[in-house]
Structures are given as structure tokens and as C-alpha cells.
Amino acid sequence: MSFLSELWAFMRVRKKLWMLPIIVMALLLGGLVVLTKGSAVAPFIYTIF
Numbered sequence: 001m002s003f004l005s006e007l008w009a010f011m012r013v014r015k016k017l018w019m020l021p022i023i024v025m026a027l028l029l030g031g032l033v034v035l036t037k038g039s040a041v042a043p044f045i046y047t048i049f
Contacts, residue, residue, distance in 0.1 A: 011017055 011019055
């Protein structure tokens with residue numbers, strides 16, 4: 001959790017809040033790929049990319 005608090009403090013102090021949506025979307029897409037790796041939906045998810 002200290003990493004997240006340090007990242008938030010960095011973005012707030014340096015006025016880099018525009019990075020927040022990019023980080024969130026990267027985490028969501030990464031989680032989607034990991035969760036669908038072994039499922040039957042995987043071929044359909046990979047066609048999106």
C-alpha cells in the first residue's frame with residue numbers, strides 16, 4: 001500500500017493526474033487478460049486486441 005500512496009503523492013505534487021486513467025486502464029486490461037487466460041472466452045477476448 002505504501003507504493004500506491006507514494007504514487008498518488010507523486011502524481012499530486014508533480015501535477016501528473018493525467019496519468020491516472022492510463023494506469024487504471026492498463027491494470028484493467030492486464031487483469032482481463034490474466035482472468036481469461038484459461039477460460040472458453042479467451043479466443044473472443046484476444047480478437048479485441
